[in-house]
Amino acid sequence: xxxxxxxxxxxxxxxxxxxxxxxxxxxxxxxxxxxxxxxxxxxxxxxxxxxxxxxxxxxxxxxxxxxxxxxxxxxxxxxxxxxxxxxxxxxxxxxxxxxxxxxxxxxxxxxxxxxxxxxxxxxxxxxxxx
Amino acid sequence: xxxxxxxxxxxxxxxxxxxxxxxxxxxxxxxxxxxxxxxxxxxxxxxxxxxxxxxxxxxxxxxxxxxxxxxxxxxxxxxxxxxxxxxxxxxxxxxxxxxxxxxxxxxxxxxxxxxxxxxxxxxxxxxxxxxxxxxxxxxxxxxxxxxxxxxxxxxxxxxxxxxxxxxxxxxxxxxxxxxxxxxxxxxxxxxxxxxxxxxxxxxxxxxxxxxxxxxxxxxxxxxxxxxxxxxxxxxxxxxxxxxxxxxxxxxxxxxxxxxxxxxxxxxxxxxxxxxxxxxxxxx
Ligand code: SF4
Ligand code: SF4
Numbered sequence: 360x361x362x363x364x365x366x367x368x369x370x371x372x373x374x375x376x377x378x379x380x381x382x383x384x385x386x387x388x389x390x391x392x393x394x395x396x397x398x399x400x401x402x403x404x405x406x407x408x409x410x411x412x413x414x415x416x417x418x419x420x421x422x423x424x425x426x427x428x429x430x431x432x433x434x435x436x437x438x439x440x441x442x443x444x445x446x447x448x449x450x451x452x453x454x455x456x457x458x459x460x461x462x463x464x465x466x467x468x469x470x471x472x473x474x475x476x477x478x479x480x481x482x483x484x485x486x487x488x489x
Numbered sequence: 490x491x492x493x494x495x496x497x498x499x500x501x502x503x504x505x506x507x508x509x510x511x512x513x514x515x516x517x518x519x520x521x522x523x524x525x526x527x528x529x530x531x532x533x534x535x536x537x538x539x540x541x542x543x544x545x546x547x548x549x550x551x552x553x554x555x556x557x558x559x560x561x562x563x564x565x566x567x568x569x570x571x572x573x574x575x576x577x578x579x580x581x582x583x584x585x586x587x588x589x590x591x592x593x594x595x596x597x598x599x600x601x602x603x604x605x606x607x608x609x610x611x612x613x614x615x616x617x618x619x620x621x622x623x624x625x626x627x628x629x630x631x632x633x634x635x636x637x638x639x640x641x642x643x644x645x646x647x648x649x650x651x652x653x654x655x656x657x658x659x660x661x662x663x664x665x666x667x668x669x670x671x672x673x674x675x676x677x678x679x680x681x682x683x684x685x686x687x688x689x690x691x692x693x694x695x696x697x698x699x700x701x702x703x704x705x706x707x708x709x710x711x712x713x714x715x716x717x718x719x720x721x722x723x724x725x726x727x728x729x730x731x732x733x734x735x736x737x738x739x740x741x742x743x744x745x746x747x748x749x750x751x752x753x754x755x756x757x758x759x760x761x762x763x764x765x766x767x768x769x770x771x772x
Contacts, residue, residue, distance in 0.1 A: 407628075408568025408582045415562060415571045433579050440573035 360390045362460060363422040364453060365413075369397040375448045375456060379427045380410035380434060387420055388457055410434035418443070426456050426465065435471045490764055491647045493666035495690070496673065497682020499526070499653040502702035502726075503672045505736060506753075507650035508532045509743045510670075513753040514646035516615045520637050522662040523652045524606060524623040524630035532741050535611025535618040542607050543621075543633050545585040546600040550576040554597040561589040561598060581626055606633045610640065617642070634661050641665060646757075655685040663690070667764045669697040670723065673711050675704055680714040687720065696767040698723035700756070721763075724756045 364375050365382030376382035381403045387396045398420065402412035410430070414437035417425060424444045438445055445468040448456050459465050494507040504521075508529050511519035521527040548561075552575045562570045569583035570576055580603060590598040606623035621637040623630045630652070638661075641647045651662040663669055669690045673683040683699065690697040698721040701711060705728050715722050726732075732749070735742050743750040 411571050412568040437571045
C-alpha cells in the first residue's frame with residue numbers, strides 16, 4: 360500500500376504539514392518495501408486550484424491513501440474519483456501517523472472544507488441581496 | 490462624462506458618494522460594478538426592472554472520445570481540470586479561457602454556457618440604475634462588469650461605483666472613466682488603503698482627487714498623506730450622525746437634505762471642471 364502525506368521537510372523524522380495543497384513536499388511511503396520517497400509539490404506555488412493540482416500529482420503516483428490534517432472540497436473530489444482513501448492525521452511525527460494507520464487507528468477524514476479561491480469577500484462580508 | 494468612485498476597502502462610503510453624485514447629476518446613469526455586493530439599488534429602489542443573465546463558457550468533456558492524454562490538465566493554468574479515470578472539470582475554478590477545448594488533440598472538449606450573474610436595469614426619478622450582480626461562489630465578475638458598462642450613456646453623467654480594492658476587476662471598472670474619485674476614511678489604515686488605489690489611478694493615468702469621508706478636525710493622518718503626495722482633496726465630508734441614520738434607513742441624503750444636496754452638487758461641479766481642464770491641457 361502506498362501512503363502519501365504533506366510535509367514541509369524532506370525527512371522521515373519530521374512532521375506532517377498542517378495544510379495539504381500548499382505543502383512543500385509529499386512523502387510517498389510504501390508499506391511493503393518500507394521505502395519513502397519525497398516529491399516536490401509543484402502545485403504549491405499556483406495562484407488558484409492548488410489543491411486540485413496537488414491531488415493530481417498524488418493520483419499520478421498511484422497512491423492508495425492520504426494522511427492529512429485537512430482537505431479542500433475540490434481535492435477531495437479528485438481523490439474520491441480515484442478511490443483514494445483520506446485519513447485524518449494526528450498532530451505529530453510522520454512515523455507515528457504511519458504506524459497508527461497500519462494499526463487501523465487513524466480515522467477517515469470526513470470533514471471537507473469549502474474552497475476559498477483567494478477571494479475572501481464572500482466569506483466574511485454579507486451580501487446586498489440574495 | 491464618466492466618473493468612477495473607488496476605495497481601497499469596503500465600508501468607506503464609496504456607495505454613499507456614488508449614489509448621491511448620481512442623484513444630484515439629474516439625468517444620469519448609476520452603474521454598480523461592486524458585483525459581489527451591489528448596494529446602490531438599496532438606496533435608489535429602482536422600478537421598471539429588467540434583467541439580463543450573463544453567461545460564460547465552461548468546458549464539457551465527452552469521456553467516450555477522451556483518450557486520457559491529460560494535455561488539457563497540464564494546459565489549464567488555473568488548475569480547473571484533473572484526470573482520474575476521466576476528466577473532472579471544476580467549474581468554480583475555471584476562468585473560461587477556452588484554451589482546453591482548442592488544445593485537446595482528440596476534440597473531446599466542447600463548451601457549454603453557465604450563468605454567472607445578472608445585470609439589472611431600473612429607474613429611480615431621473616437616474617438609470619444599473620446593478621451587476623454576481624452569483625455566490627463565482628471566480629470572476631469581469632464579464633458582468635463589461636456588460637454593466639455597456640449602459641454608459643455618452644450624453645449624460647455616468648457614475649461608476651467600483652468594487653473595493655485595486656484588483657484587476659477594479660481596473661476593468663475604471664477603463665472608461667474620465668475621472669476617478671478616491672474615497673478614504675481619515676485613519677492610518679485609510680492611508681494604506683488609499684495608497685493602493687492611488688497607485689492604480691496613476692498607473693492608468695486618470696485624473697483623480699480624494700474625498701475624505703467621516704472627517705473630523707482631530708489629527709488626520711490621511712490628510713497629511715494627501716498633502717505629502719500632492720493629491721487633490723476635493724471634499725471633506727464631516728462625520729455626521731444624521732447621515733448615518735438616513736443611510737442605514739436606505740435614504741438618499743441629498744434627496745432629503747438641502748445641505749448635502751449643495752455639497753454633492755459642488756463636488757460634481759469641481760470634478761466636471763477638473764475633467765474639462767484635463768481635456769484642455771491633455772487633449
Ligand atoms: S486533452 Fe482531450 S483527450 Fe486529452 S485528457 Fe483532455 S479531454 Fe481527454
Ligand atoms: S476553459 Fe481555460 S480555465 Fe477553464 S478549464 Fe479550460 S483551460 Fe482551464
